[in-house]
Amino acid sequence: MGIPWKSWEFHGNPGNPMEIPAIPWKSRQSRKSEIRRFPLVKQQQYKIIQEAKRTWLNINVDAHEKKYQEYEHQYQQDLKQFEFISSTHIDTNDTTLFNCFLLYIGHRIHRLKQEIYYEKLPVYRRKFVRLRRRLKPTKKNLVTIAPIIILDLIRHPFTVAELAYLSRGPTYIRPNQSALRPSGQREKQVDKKMNDIINKVKNYMANVYDGRSKIPTTVPMYKFYSERLRTYLLCRYMIPLPLMDQLRARRELKLDKSIRRKLKNYKLVLRETDKSGVLHIGHARDYERKAMEYREKTGAHEELTSNPLDEIFYQVIQLLNKLRSANKISVPQKLKMMPIRNKIELAYMYFLHKSHKKGTPLRPIINTIHAATTQISKHLDELIRPLFDRYARHTTIVDGVDLLSRLHKYIQNGYFNSSTLFVAFDITNLYTILPQEESLVILAEFLHVHHCDIIQGISIDTILDLGRIVPQANAFVYGKKFCRQIIGSAMGSVFTLTLANIFMWKWERQAILSKLPAHEFYGRYIDDIFFTCNESETKVKKWLESANQFHPNIKLTYTIAKSVPFLDVLVCNQNGILFSSVYHKPAAELSLLSFLSDHPRHVFRNVIQTALMRAIRYSSTFEALNIERRSIRLTLLLNE
Template sequence: LPPNFDQFEKITAPGFYWPPIADCTLVLIKRKRRTILKQGKRTLLNIFYAAYEYKIEEYEQQYQQSLKEFQSRFPNTIQINEISLIDAFKAYIVLHTNRIIHDILNKIAHFREIIAQRYQRSSSTKKMVGVSPEVTIDVLHCPFKADELSYLSLGESYIRPNQSALRREEHRETQIKNEVEDIREKVHRQIKNYCQREPPKAMMDHYCELVGSRLRQRFMAPLSYVDFMRAQREFRLVKSIRRKARKAKLIIRVCDKGGGLHIGSKSDYERKAAKYREDTKAYQELSYNPLKEMITNVTNALNVMKQTKELTNDNYSRLVPNPEHVKLSYKYYNPKPHKKGTPLRPIMNTIKAVARPISDFLDELIRPIYDEYNKDNTFTDGVDLIKCLENYAANGHLKPETLFCTFDINNLYTMLPQDEAIRILGDFLRQHVGERVKGVSIATIQKLAELVLKENAFIYDNKFYKQIIGGAMGLPFTLTLANIFMGHWEKRWVRRQQSKKEIYGRYIDDVFFTSNEPIETIQQLLKDANGWHPNIKLEWNIGHSVPFLDVLVSKNNGILYTSVYHKPSAEPYVVPFISDHPR
């Protein structure tokens, strides 16, 4: 890189503006500045990479041309030690090239040591904005030191190596035992579900002995001095980060859709969470723990279905909650730093929820049906969109006046009307399947869906809540039900687009469509659609170049262009090589 590359940020560092500002505005300004600098440096870095690659290709072409001229001048009849002159020359070039590459690698290693030493000595270098992914800091005063921030910048996928080596031997033995029991239970369940039979006990015992032996080798093997010191150092870093986060009342979360970690204040999270509850009015606060009540309600409902032969014994055994295994769901929020004000996305952990088995059961029954009958109006990914656009252009529908339009539905899962969604679910199944799905009646499916939606309570910030609108975002069936509801909502739009030979496709709550009508007509259509249902509100984008999923769709004079799209907050993150992942 050129020597003045590091001077880039000094041009955009108006430090004299900062002292008068001492609130959240300063946090926003600093974050925006770092984002602009990082994106600018990454862009310049990519330009230099492209220039170097172009130069390498140019040198390669010159080499091949010179080699052809050399071969034409010296025929293969000329030999040296029974090897043709041309082959000897090529062997010399390969040997010389490998020697140069080896020298370069040695110089790079030495150069990195020099850079590391300069970095340790220079305070200004440590403050410089780099191009690597970093943790997003959204607080005015950050208590973490540089090494702690560097550790957090390793990302959410980083696994601290050799964690068990710092525990006492009896703790490791307990962990091995728990791991073996967990693996045994999962393997047993999979064999029983797919083979429809109990696995042989002797074989399972032998398998678990082998697994335990491998785990014991992994957990009990002694570490080298370097690895042990590294494990201790990273353990101390994690403890320090936790202690400081608790003391300063900070929350560290994964950024929504952008990758990387985000540091925010607990008070800010609580304020935004309260505003979200107030805006959606989807949650009712409870004065008691509703877990036992939910278990009783679900069990009683399933008992009635079993007695009336609506459920088989096998289905009943699968769906009935086990009081020893179920837990109350808990809610947390992931920040969206790429949006103004860093709003929060609610996430529900429902792994051991009372209605989780029913949700999984319904999702297995219904999702294949939805996928089959709505595949023409559904985008599975960005590649699917590109293929659709290429066919659209090949058929002559892409014109200079064509507009690309996208819109997304606000809080679809949360704002899903429960009773109406259950009714639409029944209508959808009766239309495409009939009165039964794999032996289960539509009426029974609707009753089970009602249990999933209405027996949904959770804990957040040591308070109990019940969801009275929509469904839990963490349950698989909620996604399927939302898709079916949106399929019903968009019917008139689909018919309109098909009649005009235009594209219309949806990916969950994001929609893309094309139009050759004036922009005023499209805007009026979107405004009208905003009033089709009180719970469905749209935010749209219209233009000749729009992003959708991971694709940037553009056109120029009726010619289609597509490229990879990265959200403004997206970080070029890969799992660090030093992470304790399988290699």
């Protein structure tokens, strides 16, 4: 991949990159002094204008489509009338006048297509290019509708080409990266790829599937296959690139290096935004200030004086050995959860910018993929999540399709009417406020209630011992500091998700379900909750205010209406009839995978197919489907 967006630590408003003047060539100190805060008001103005232009474009496209449909309908009517009139006129060759007309129309349509493609489109393109050239002096006043990088700066050191490159989004991959490496590196890459494929094939063939016999890993066939595979990979990796592809690869590599250098020199931070789907650049000092404000506000982290990795490693080893000595876990289970010293490292913390919120606050993410407790976390998740999915399925919403399916069942049971209200709310900072010890107590209660005293030979007490070390040993690196999370758990640990779900299982039973009539529909997706209600809005508000005070850590924000969004679907009660459509969050940009990215071709097909299938499943009317189809088309056009 070109740039590992989430891992950049160089020392970040929606704004048009072309609108903000680049820093002229001066001394480093004078250039640094010119980087100032970009006014928040101007960001908001830009966003409003951008959304207005997108809305206006959709209105125009809709008007043209309706006009086209009118012409098509009129043509079909006239064609049927002509067919009826000409049905009695037959020439000497038994060919109807209607067939002759269709033949003529076919030739005429083909000629018009050729004329448009080869004559009119080039003329239109030249006119468009001339118009763009005339507008170039005033280009800084234009607002583009395409997704662009968010610059939290009034001035920046980046060129137009670099900003266009960054505007392709966090999923963009530079093409032909391996082709620019020395031949020795490419050969090592080929050997690594070949060994990976061969090992996977050997492991698969050495196991029995569907009654077939095993193939030993030592048979000579693998050597022959390895040689053939290496020859093929060398051919693919060593083949010279066409000139245009080589020029593009070198140009984008140069852009990549230039962006990295400028981020480092100007002490800027590049991050993916939380929900917008674009990148964000801001100043490192602003980033650090917001991170410090978050830590002081939540009090969830404490700073350590030394590296705690060895201490955590020995704590995990000691716990596993103790449990094994007491026969509370088996040898395979111990080996599965045992960390490997030369492969573990401290988790690291980074923040994502919430560019859609005032002041651009930060969302903390702790990457625990190589932490000492990761294997314990994964094993506990494998044990407990299937149980939660089974016993809490009736109150769990999987996705938008599941929500609509269960709403239709609610309608079929006769509970849905014109006065039915939809209620949606979410829990603020669930992972951060999750009480560690209380969550484990609720986990034990959940297992007791569902008679799961022993899970794959592991008792509840042992599960609690293992579960306790996951949040307690959650130490991480942030910048040059060692920290430990003392409240909540890491958003990035798989066990945290299961623990949060079980904590909410207890809360929802006491705070919501105890008041809600049994026939009403209720569902939750992690920290997002949805339910129906036929009571008055005032009474529902009292329920929610009471739920807001039920637990000191749980604070919620809610919406009560006959039309509410939930996840990615919008549901509406229009006089007792359910309407649904795809919902796009206001913060989300029209951003998809860039068509220029070096992803496998099937990925692009999957992106389009997924978007269309979602539109079909969510849209209750043909009009809603058409609106989403136009949105998909516009999004694809903007992500070139």
